[in-house]
Amino acid sequence: MRKIILASASPRRSELMKQAGLDFDVCVSTKEEKKGPWEPEEMVRRLSRQKAQDVAERYAEDCIIVGADTVVSCDQEILGKPANDQDAFRMLHMLQGRTHEVYTGVTVIEGSADVRKETVFAEKTEVTMYPMTDKMIWDYIRTGEPADKAGAYGIQGRAAVFIRSIHGDYNNVVGLPVAALWQYLNSGKEENDATL
Numbered sequence: 001m002r003k004i005i006l007a008s009a010s011p012r013r014s015e016l017m018k019q020a021g022l023d024f025d026v027c028v029s030t031k032e033e034k035k036g037p038w039e040p041e042e043m044v045r046r047l048s049r050q051k052a053q054d055v056a057e058r059y060a061e062d063c064i065i066v067g068a069d070t071v072v073s074c075d076q077e078i079l080g081k082p083a084n085d086q087d088a089f090r091m092l093h094m095l096q097g098r099t100h101e102v103y104t105g106v107t108v109i110e111g112s113a114d115v116r117k118e119t120v121f122a123e124k125t126e127v128t129m130y131p132m133t134d135k136m137i138w139d140y141i142r143t144g145e146p147a148d149k150a151g152a153y154g155i156q157g158r159a160a161v162f163i164r165s166i167h168g169d170y171n172n173v174v175g176l177p178v179a180a181l182w183q184y185l186n187s188g189k190e191e192n193d194a195t196l
């Protein structure tokens with residue numbers, strides 16, 4: 001199996017890769033994310049590609065680069081990380097008591113500098129939240145959890161108590177649809193060549 005490079009600073013993505021038994025190094029993209037007027041699925045596909053391509057430029061040897069990007073979508077609005085606490089409140093106030101979508105895009109770049117193959121895919125998970133009072137939202141914001149998370153919540157953390165149901169891959173909400181990624185990396189391989 002070729003060396004895998006995770007092009008992400010997200011500790012959640014690293015944890016999920018480890019959980020899947022994948023052996024990898026981390027190399028973080030430093031390019032500013034170029035956001036455009038795209039639909040959420042197109043947005044996460046493009047941003048995951050930007051991250052993977054930026055890191056791929058630093059590796060001439062034969063390897064596999066994985067980039068990912070996660071956004072929340074609600075009322076035709078794309079929610080990334082909140083700019084500040086007020087913004088986190090606005091996002092959580094919008095999301096509470098209803099259903100929204102979480103999209104994660106993944107780009108896999110394989111090969112060496114001479115010949116590279118790019119694969120891009122995206123997963124959608126629907127998340128339904130219980131109603132939250134303003135006090136519940138502010139108490140949650142004070143935990144500090146929303147700051148670095150798309151949509152201002154972490155399903156894997158304290159926000160778990162506000163989740164009524166989900167439809168789709170849980171890990172996709174946490175930032176990486178690791179099953180789909182593992183299946184892709186292992187597709188077409190003989191049993192003895194699997195990365196388990």
Ligand SMILES: Cc1cn([C@H]2C[C@H](O)[C@@H](COP(=O)(O)OP(=O)(O)OP(=O)(O)O)O2)c(=O)[nH]c1=O
Pocket residue numbers: 007008009010012028029051068069070071072081102148149150151153154155156173174175
């Ligand atoms: C909705 C949700 C998002 N998130 C996180 C996943 C992502 O880390 C983050 C969205 O930000 P991203 O820009 O996708 O990723 P990142 O900035 O953390 O890392 P990098 O750009 O280096 O790859 O939100 C959770 O951890 N739990 C959740 O429930």
